[in-house]
Amino acid sequence: MQEAMIKRAKELLADGTVNRVMGWKKGEFVYDTTPAVFETAEELEKEFVCNDFTQANLSKYLIKESRKEGKILAFLKPCDTYSFNQLLKEHRIIRENVYVIGIPGGPKLDMEKIKAKGISGILDVKNENFTLKIETLYGTETMPFYEAVSGKCADCKSKKHVVYDELIGEDGDVLASRRFDMVEKLENMTSQERYDFWRGELSKCIRCNACRNVCPACTCENCVFDNPKSGIDQKAAADSFEENMFHIIRAFHVAGRCTDCGECSRVCPQNIPLHLLNRKFIKDINSLYGEYQAGADTTSKCPLTDYDTDDCEPSIVHERGVE
Amino acid sequence: MFRISAEKLNDLFDRIASKQTLYIPVDREDKAAEYKKYESGMTLSSALNTVRSAKDFFFPQTENLAEFRLSGKTIEVKDIRSEHEDFVIFGVRACDARSFGILDSVFLSEPVDTFYKNRRDHGTIVTMACTRPEETCFCTTFGINPTMPGGDVSVFPDGTGYSFLANTEKGKEFMAEISDMLEEGNPAQLAKVQENTRNILKRLPLANLKTDSFGGERLMKHFSSEKWAELSESCIGCGTCTFVCPTCQCYDIRDFDTGNGIKRFRCWDSCMYSDFTKMAHGNSRNSQLERFRQRFMHKLVYHPSNHEGEFGCVGCGRCLSKCPISMNIVKVMKALEDK
Amino acid sequence: MQVNENFEPVIVAFCCNWCSYAGADLSGTNRLNYPTNVKIIRVPCSCRVNPIFILRAFQRGADGVIICGCHPGDCHYTSGNYFTRRRITLLYSMLDFLGIERNRTRLEWVSAAEGAKFAAVMNQFTEDVRKLGPNRRLEDLRCRKQ
Numbered sequence: 001m002q003e004a005m006i007k008r009a010k011e012l013l014a015d016g017t018v019n020r021v022m023g024w025k026k027g028e029f030v031y032d033t034t035p036a037v038f039e040t041a042e043e044l045e046k047e048f049v050c051n052d053f054t055q056a057n058l059s060k061y062l063i064k065e066s067r068k069e070g071k072i073l074a075f076l077k078p079c080d081t082y083s084f085n086q087l088l089k090e091h092r093i094i095r096e097n098v099y100v101i102g103i104p105g106g107p108k109l110d111m112e113k114i115k116a117k118g119i120s121g122i123l124d125v126k127n128e129n130f131t132l133k134i135e136t137l138y139g140t141e142t143m144p145f146y147e148a149v150s151g152k153c154a155d156c157k158s159k160k161h162v163v164y165d166e167l168i169g170e171d172g173d174v175l176a177s178r179r180f181d182m183v184e185k186l187e188n189m190t191s192q193e194r195y196d197f198w199r200g201e202l203s204k205c206i207r208c209n210a211c212r213n214v215c216p217a218c219t220c221e222n223c224v225f226d227n228p229k230s231g232i233d234q235k236a237a238a239d240s241f242e243e244n245m246f247h248i249i250r251a252f253h254v255a256g257r258c259t260d261c262g263e264c265s266r267v268c269p270q271n272i273p274l275h276l277l278n279r280k281f282i283k284d285i286n287s288l289y290g291e292y293q294a295g296a297d298t299t300s301k302c303p304l305t306d307y308d309t310d311d312c313e314p315s316i317v318h319e320r321g322v323e
Numbered sequence: 324m325f326r327i328s329a330e331k332l333n334d335l336f337d338r339i340a341s342k343q344t345l346y347i348p349v350d351r352e353d354k355a356a357e358y359k360k361y362e363s364g365m366t367l368s369s370a371l372n373t374v375r376s377a378k379d380f381f382f383p384q385t386e387n388l389a390e391f392r393l394s395g396k397t398i399e400v401k402d403i404r405s406e407h408e409d410f411v412i413f414g415v416r417a418c419d420a421r422s423f424g425i426l427d428s429v430f431l432s433e434p435v436d437t438f439y440k441n442r443r444d445h446g447t448i449v450t451m452a453c454t455r456p457e458e459t460c461f462c463t464t465f466g467i468n469p470t471m472p473g474g475d476v477s478v479f480p481d482g483t484g485y486s487f488l489a490n491t492e493k494g495k496e497f498m499a500e501i502s503d504m505l506e507e508g509n510p511a512q513l514a515k516v517q518e519n520t521r522n523i524l525k526r527l528p529l530a531n532l533k534t535d536s537f538g539g540e541r542l543m544k545h546f547s548s549e550k551w552a553e554l555s556e557s558c559i560g561c562g563t564c565t566f567v568c569p570t571c572q573c574y575d576i577r578d579f580d581t582g583n584g585i586k587r588f589r590c591w592d593s594c595m596y597s598d599f600t601k602m603a604h605g606n607s608r609n610s611q612l613e614r615f616r617q618r619f620m621h622k623l624v625y626h627p628s629n630h631e632g633e634f635g636c637v638g639c640g641r642c643l644s645k646c647p648i649s650m651n652i653v654k655v656m657k658a659l660e661d662k
Numbered sequence: 663m664q665v666n667e668n669f670e671p672v673i674v675a676f677c678c679n680w681c682s683y684a685g686a687d688l689s690g691t692n693r694l695n696y697p698t699n700v701k702i703i704r705v706p707c708s709c710r711v712n713p714i715f716i717l718r719a720f721q722r723g724a725d726g727v728i729i730c731g732c733h734p735g736d737c738h739y740t741s742g743n744y745f746t747r748r749r750i751t752l753l754y755s756m757l758d759f760l761g762i763e764r765n766r767t768r769l770e771w772v773s774a775a776e777g778a779k780f781a782a783v784m785n786q787f788t789e790d791v792r793k794l795g796p797n798r799r800l801e802d803l804r805c806r807k808q
Binding site for chain 3: 579581582583586
């Protein structure tokens with residue numbers, strides 16, 4: 001895969017179709033790959049990487065990159081194409097300046113899941129027939145591939161590329177995922193249990209803003225939480241209320257626009273399952289206003305900027321499920 | 324040197340906790356470790372280090388500095404300082420133990436930060452020697468010896484128990500309190516464990532990282548390096564590296580209007596944020612490149628320049644494992660070092 | 663939960679200028695009683711209510727928040743309250759998901775002619791919130807009155 005990508009990128013650079021390539025760069029270890037822009041064939045040859053750990057969604061970078069001189073080649077996984085499409089819909093990316101090559105998605109691996117098994121000092125990870133062979137400072141360890149699959153890939157919603165100029169590999173289909181299972185489980189808890197669950201999770205928040213800054217739907221030039229004039233700019237959650245406030249408002253602001261790419265939970269240094277908040281909105285939208293997948297197209301109206309005269313009343317919230 | 328067997332460790336914790344507040348690293352449900360106030364029955368984490376560093380104990384993420392109350396035309400200023408109670412932090416690694424020294428050089432130099440000093444005076448640091456360093460560890464780069472972790476008391480695990488060594492007066496007092504629970508140590512066994520750890524340290528992938536190319540005298544060379552553009556291009560400007568870092572010490576002071584008074588508090592700030600050091604005229608660092616550069620220049624150049632060559636990094640490796648885009652101080656050092 | 667008989671909840675009511683605020687006015691001129699616990703905030707349209715307003719009300723001491731607007735189809739700005747309906751449904755659902763007591767939040771359509779309805783809604787809502795007791799799950803401890 002990586003070789004095919006480098007080969008195609010070099011061709012497109014050489015024939016002048018693009019002048020830059022957006023991909024991932026090798027790090028110190030097998031897993032610490034960094035999104036990067038490559039300008040020459042030599043750089044690609046030397047540093048370009050696409051492996052089991054290239055999880056980062058590149059779409060958000062294209063907001064800035066598409067405003068620079070010339071055309072950029074971007075390698076997008078299926079989930080990244082949804083984000084890309086949503087950004088196109090919101091007129092944030094200049095489509096003409098991006099050449100999209102769709103590449104097969106995951107499942108990608110999450111180093112933290114490997115480390116959670118007690119495996120430490122990791123020097124190399126190889127996938128041999130869905131068994132991971134892990135070279136460590138303390139000898140070789142093995143674990144099943146699927147146990148190390150990242151959260152965002154475990155609940156994959158679609159293997160389909162919704163936008164691309166060309167594909168490397170086959171296009172996939174929308175999957176019947178079980179991504180709402182955990183939301184449903186929480187919905188069936190009592191109010192007190194839900195409160196305790198979220199207090200436990202959100203109290204871990206260190207307000208690093210990684211979830212916001214990585215989110216392809218969070219593209220405000222000046223976030224309300226950074227704007228002193230908003231009255232709610234906070235650099236730290238000085239009270240549990242502010243933890244709730246930040247996450248509720250953030251989830252609400254991306255409601256109807258969140259494509260469920262899972263980046264928020266991936267980057268959270270405290271492993272807070274933030275995607276559950278977004279999925280709750282997606283689930284509600286689907287059940288109350290009809291199935292909607294943000295980023296699936298660039299023409300449909302977002303459910304929150306649309307309405308129906310016979311929409312349900314908010315009292316529906318008070319009537320269903322467990323109090 | 325005195326020793327306690329592993330089975331009796333919790334008895335020791337119970338004893339310490341009966342006299343003062345004790346914090347130990349414990350495993351969370353997601354297997355990440357964090358410091359928790361000890362309650363009977365808790366198990367010491369086996370993880371190498373906690374997600375959040377131990378600096379929280381002396382320099383918490385938020386703390387109230389003063390309160391104001393308004394009545395009519397008068398403002399009453401309430402001094403809310405109070406003597407902190409004694410506490411013990413158990414299981415601090417050598418890197419975090421060194422970070423306290425770096426924080427001290429900032430907060431305890433004139434004018435002394437009394438909030439910090441209050442906590443520092445009342446805390447007893449019990450460190451834990453490392454036996455299984457990770458691939459992200461590079462504390463030896465900064466001259467730290469993880470087999471001799473320092474602090475008030477050092478603890479050395481040997482597989483079946485823990486040996487204790489007091490390093491300071493405070494440490495000796497701590498040891499006196501628990502001396503009846505300790506037995507004679509086994510230096511030979513311990514020496515073997517340390518030898519083993521030293522061998523692993525030599526094999527660490529980052530063992531060859533050197534600080535020779537950095538320091539106060541390299542200011543202009545590094546500041547004007549062309550490498551920053553490439554290094555910072557994918558930085559998303561979050562504060563993860565700053566907030567998990569044991570040595571980052573920048574903060575902001577803010578007022579919160581509670582509706583019936585004002586609470587003045589300070590909270591951690593990150594040089595990665597767009598409104599860091601924002602003043603009336605605006606912001607001094609407007610691009611992510613400048614902000615990114617600030618963070619690493621501070622650790623590798625400004626701090627040593629202001630504090631007798633002491634670097635502002637302890638090589639704990641937290642930023643290596645937590646950065647959302649895996650850009651970190653090691654990559655910066657490798658890019659900037661003299662080739 | 664222990665019910666404190668003397669507990670007087672603070673209710674924040676966001677009322678649209680054109681219908682519900684006028685409805686509140688009418689209930690006053692008709693000398694209908696509604697509790698003094700209710701603090702009305704006038705907004706140009708129910709869809710002006712930003713989720714932050716609601717959270718801020720809870721932060722600063724509200725025990726219940728109610729939004730009142732024109733009946734669907736009667737919006738002074740044609741469609742504002744239709745948007746309100748979707749947004750507020752989703753927001754209330756999210757608050758419920760986070761374990762905030764669902765009876766602390768409500769949305770009612772009250773026209774300028776429904777003074778009696780306004781009073782009835784406020785009486786009922788205040789009683790419901792009174793039963794729940796003080797807001798503890800979504801309060802800011804710093805703002806609690808000493």
